[in-house]
Amino acid sequence: MALKTSTASKNHVFFKRAQLGPKENEEGVITKGDKTRQNFADENDNHVETLASSEVENHVESEEEEVPYRVEIAWRSTIILSVIHFMGIWGLINLLVGKIYLKSFAIQWVIGQMGALGTTGGAHRYWAHRSYRATRPLQIFLAFCQTISVQNSIYEWVRDHRVHHKFTETNADPHNAKRGFFFAHMGWLMVRKHPDVIRKGATVDMSDLENDPVVSFQRRHYLPLITIIAFILPTVIVAWSGETWLNSWLLTMFRYILALHLTWLVNSAAHLYGMRPYDKGISPRECWYVSMFALGEANLMMLIILITPKHNYHHVYPQDYRTSEFGIYHTNLTALFIDMCAYFGWVYGRKTVPKRIVEARVLRTGDGSEYRHH
Numbered sequence: 001m002a003l004k005t006s007t008a009s010k011n012h013v014f015f016k017r018a019q020l021g022p023k024e025n026e027e028g029v030i031t032k033g034d035k036t037r038q039n040f041a042d043e044n045d046n047h048v049e050t051l052a053s054s055e056v057e058n059h060v061e062s063e064e065e066e067v068p069y070r071v072e073i074a075w076r077s078t079i080i081l082s083v084i085h086f087m088g089i090w091g092l093i094n095l096l097v098g099k100i101y102l103k104s105f106a107i108q109w110v111i112g113q114m115g116a117l118g119t120t121g122g123a124h125r126y127w128a129h130r131s132y133r134a135t136r137p138l139q140i141f142l143a144f145c146q147t148i149s150v151q152n153s154i155y156e157w158v159r160d161h162r163v164h165h166k167f168t169e170t171n172a173d174p175h176n177a178k179r180g181f182f183f184a185h186m187g188w189l190m191v192r193k194h195p196d197v198i199r200k201g202a203t204v205d206m207s208d209l210e211n212d213p214v215v216s217f218q219r220r221h222y223l224p225l226i227t228i229i230a231f232i233l234p235t236v237i238v239a240w241s242g243e244t245w246l247n248s249w250l251l252t253m254f255r256y257i258l259a260l261h262l263t264w265l266v267n268s269a270a271h272l273y274g275m276r277p278y279d280k281g282i283s284p285r286e287c288w289y290v291s292m293f294a295l296g297e298a299n300l301m302m303l304i305i306l307i308t309p310k311h312n313y314h315h316v317y318p319q320d321y322r323t324s325e326f327g328i329y330h331t332n333l334t335a336l337f338i339d340m341c342a343y344f345g346w347v348y349g350r351k352t353v354p355k356r357i358v359e360a361r362v363l364r365t366g367d368g369s370e371y372r373h374h
């Protein structure tokens with residue numbers, strides 16, 4: 001199926017529980033919160049933005065007159081990105097030549113994992129896709145972790161991500177992979193947004209986040225929060241453990257850029273290379289190395305808990321909290337974390353997609369590649 005332009009997109013699809021039936025949704029879901037699941041589904045029918053399984057082909061925006069666009073560099077972001085890369089690479093060099101204790105790196109690694117969890121489990125699976133429900137203390141913990149990642153406030157992250165899902169690979173996609181690897185990876189942060197991103201992005205429903213007290217608090221106090229939580233605190237902790245102040249700071253920068261690149265691989269590599277077993281008509285791919293290296297999306301140094309190993313699957317079934325129908329934890333630490341929280345009662349209402357629906361979809365729109373790989 002080629003990406004078709006159709007006016008059907010105007011009413012982009014909401015995930016409807018009724019399509020799958022409550023019974024089927026029980027599949028693969030365990031433990032507590034079962035009794036609340038149906039209520040959750042009902043409540044969320046009206047605001048969860050996802051692409052329903054059989055109707056994903058309708059999500060591409062309709063043809064409209066081209067908006068003139070000239071690439072314009074966003075100097076502020078470009079300079080900031082350059083400076084943090086300079087310091088981060090300096091930190092990496094000091095680490096490689098043995099000027100930095102491994103212990104210091106280990107501390108930053110743990111902090112980086114928390115940031116990754118905040119991105120994958122928090123901003124992505126909880127806030128952007130509402131693929132499960134969480135208690136307020138867990139929401140606060142996830143927001144704290146997401147702050148460590150310094151990838152914009154949850155509100156902005158979710159807005160960009162919902163726009164990405166709704167307008168994948170069009171001018172309205174903030175990191176449109178049709179504009180090349182570098183643009184999809186980090187270039188999109190270094191130029192002014194395409195007018196379509198702003199215009200069509202405004203059609204994405206963000207009302208649930210506007211009414212979310214945790215998200216609103218983080219958004220209001222974002223600058224002081226990242227300064228303290230993502231930069232000062234990690235540096236002080238590492239310095240307190242015996243590292244020099246300079247090296248502690250450089251390591252904080254290295255941890256930050258490493259996590260950024262692992263996250264960005266999902267937008268670049270996972271949209272350009274790999275198989276498409278679930279839907280060959282869309283660009284997101286199954287990309288095991290992105291999984292492996294991007295946290296949970298995968299982790300080079302287990303640094304990655306996060307990203308989406310199963311990106312073709314994820315774009316077909318964004319409402320699945322596992323992002324993969326298999327729920328295998330070795331490439332999906334975030335799903336393990338969510339399940340552990342469910343065991344303690346902090347998570348409930350986890351959404352999944354029944355296997356038979358997935359298999360039917362594979363036969364109908366997949367590219368014929370073997371998808372049971374792990």
Ligand SMILES: [Zn+2]
Pocket residue numbers: 164266267271284311315
């Ligand atoms: Zn994507």
Ligand SMILES: [Zn+2]
Pocket residue numbers: 124128129161165314318
């Ligand atoms: Zn997503």
